[in-house]
Amino acid sequence: MNPSNYVVLSALLFSIGTIGVLVRRNAIVVFMSVELMLNAANLAFVAFARMNGNLDGQVVAFFVMVVAASEVVVGLAIILTIFRTRRSASIDEPNLLKY
C-alpha cells in the first residue's frame, strides 16, 4: 500500500473539516469539524512516520490526541454555558465583542 495515498486522504479530510468550520452554523457541528481537522493531521503524521521509517510521527500523534481531548473539554463547557444563557447553539448569535 502506498503511504502517500494516506497523505492525500489526510488532505481531503482536512479540507472537509475546514469547510465544515466555515459553513455550519451549529456550534457542536463546528466542533466536530475541528475534531475532523485534528484527526486528519494525525493521519498525516502517522503516514509520514511510516514513510520515513521512524516513530517520531506516531509520538506526535499521541500529543495531538491529548491536545484534542483537553480542547474538547474546555470547548464543550463554553458551549454549554452559552446555551444555558442564550437557549441557542448558533455560533453567529454571540457577537457582542465587536466595534
Place this chain on the structure above:
Amino acid sequence: MTELMPAEGVFSLIWVLIALPLVGAAILLLGGRRTNKWGPYLAILTVSAAAVIGVLMLLGMMQDSAEQRTYGQTLFTWVFAGSFQADMAFQLDQLSICFVLLITIVGALIHVYSLGYMEHDENKRKFFGMLNLFVAAMLLLVLANNYLLLYVGWEGVGLASYLLISFWQHKDSAAQAGKKAFIINRVGDVGLSLAIMLLFVTFGTVSFQDVFGAADKASEGTLTAIGLLLLLAACGKSAQFPLQAWLLDAMEGPTPVSALIHAATMVTAGVYLIVRSNVIFTAAEWAAVAVICVGLITMWMGAIIGSAKDDIKKSLAGSTMSQIGYMITAAGLGPIGYVFAIFHLLMHGIFKAGLFLGAGSVMHGMKDNVNMRRYGALRALMVLTSTTFIICYLAIIGIPPFDGFFSKDDIIHASFERSPIIGILAMLAAGLTGFYMTRMVAMTFFGKARWEDDVHPHESPKVMTIPLVILAIGATIGGMSLVYWGNIESWLEPVVGIKTVELPLPSWVYELTTLVLVLIGAGFAWLTYARREVPVEAPHGNLLTRAAREELYGNHVNDALVVAPSFWLSRVLVWFDNKAVDGFVNGSAAFVGGLSGRMRRYQTGFARSYALSMVGGAVLVVLALVLVRVS
C-alpha cells in the same frame, strides 16, 4: 612703521585711564542705593583723575622726539586660538592722546554739568554710573591696539548709548528711541565684525601694527572690501547716510547725554576708525571715494534737516550729522585730509558740547520745553548761557578767530585740492550752516518773547554755567592754539601722513568766499527770524521744508525697506507655523484616527469571519512557501 616704545613712567598708567571710570561705573551701578549720596561725586572724581593723567601723558609725549611717541602696553593675552591671537593691549600715540584728552576733559565738564541738570532726578546715581561706563568704553575704543579690542569698546559705547537714551524708561518715546539707536548701530557693527574676519583671513592678525605693516601685500580688491565694511561700521556709529535715522530720535535722552555721546565723542568713533585705518583707505581707491560720497550726502542731509526742525535739540542733532559729514569727507580725501578731519573733530567736540549744554541750560529755564517757537528774547534773562552759546555759534559757523574757522576752512581747502566739485559742495554747505545756526540763535535769544504762560526763564546755577564758560573759552582759543602755538599738522603727521597739493588760487580767496557765503546765509536767517515775527504755530512751508521736517523721509524709507519686510517675513513664518507645521502634526493625528476608524470594522464579533481570515492567512503562507520552494 613707527617703533613701539615700552610703557614706562607716566605711560605705565595707560590701563588706569580705562580702569578708573570702569571701577566708578561698577561701584555706582552695582552698589545700589547705598551709593546715592556720594555716587555722583565719585563719578566726577574718576573722570577728572583720568583727565589729569591724560594731560600728564601729553606733557610727557611732547618731550619725546616725533618718532618715539607711540607707546604700547600689553596686559595679558586675551584670545589665543590656534594661529589667532589678540591681546588685551593698548597703544597710545599722537592720535589716541587727542581723543583721550577730548573724552576725559569734555567728559569731566559734562559730569559736573549733570550735577545741576539731573539734580532732581531720583535715578541720578545710575545716570552717573552709566556715564562713567560710557567714558570707560570710549577710552577702551581709542586705546586698543587691535581691531578686536576696539570692537569691545565699540559695542560698549553702543550699550551705554542705548542705556542712556532710554534713561527715562517710563517714557515710551525714549524706550523706542533707545531700541532704534541700538538696532541701527547693530547693522554697522555687522560691518565691523565682517571687516575683522576679513582682516584675519587676509593678514592672519588683527593688531594695528601688523595689519598696517603688511597692508601692501594684500590685493586691492580685498582692501577695498575691508574699507567698505569699515565704512559701514562708521556709518552706523557716526549716524551717516544710510544709517542716520537714529540720531534725531536719540535726543530723547537727557541733554548731558546728547552733549557727550551724540555730539562730542561716540559719534566721532566712526571718524576715528577711518583715520586709524588710514593705511587701508589710502591703498583702496574706491573705498575712499565711497567715504567721500557718504560724507558729502550726510553733510547736506544734516544741514537741510537742521534748517527746518523747531526742536532745538533735533536741530543741533542735524548739525552734528552735517559736521561729522565734513569730517568723514575729509577722512575720505586721503593724506591731504586726515589731519583736518581730526582737527575738526576736536574743535567740534568742544563747541558742539558747548551748544548742547547751552541748549540744556535754556531748557532748564524754560521748563524743559524744546520748541524754539516758544523761546525768543532770552538774551537779557540768561546772560551767561546766551553769551557762551553765541561764542560756540560763532565757532561752528566759522568766523575767525574762533575754532571752526581754522578746521572747517582746512577741510574746504583740502576738498578743493581733490576736486572742485567736492570743494564747492563743502563751501555751500558752510553757507547753509551759517543759515540754520543763525536761525537757532535768532529764534532762541533774540526777537520777541513767545513764552508760554507759566514759564519764567532764569539763568542756570553755577554748576551748569561754569562748564559752559570753560567750553566757550576752549571754542575761542582752541583753534588758534592748535595752529600757531602747537601745530596739529606736525603732531599727527607721523600717524596719518600728510600731503598738500598746490591750488590755482591763493588760500585767502577760498577763506574769503566761504566767509561771504556764511555771512549771506546768516544774514538771510537773521532777516527771517530776528527781524520778522516768528509764528508760534509752524507754518505749512514749501515742499523742501516739509520734507526736511520729516527728516527727508529717512524713517519712511527705513520703514518701507527694512521694517515692513521684516514684519512681512515674521507674518509669513507665523502663517507657516500655523498652517504647515501645525497642519502636519494635526494631519498625522487625523490620519491615524481615520485609519483606526476604518480598521476596527474588522472586529465584527462573528467567530466564523475570524475563522475565515485565519484560513485565508494560512493559505497565503502555504502558497508563499510553495512558491519559494518551486522557484
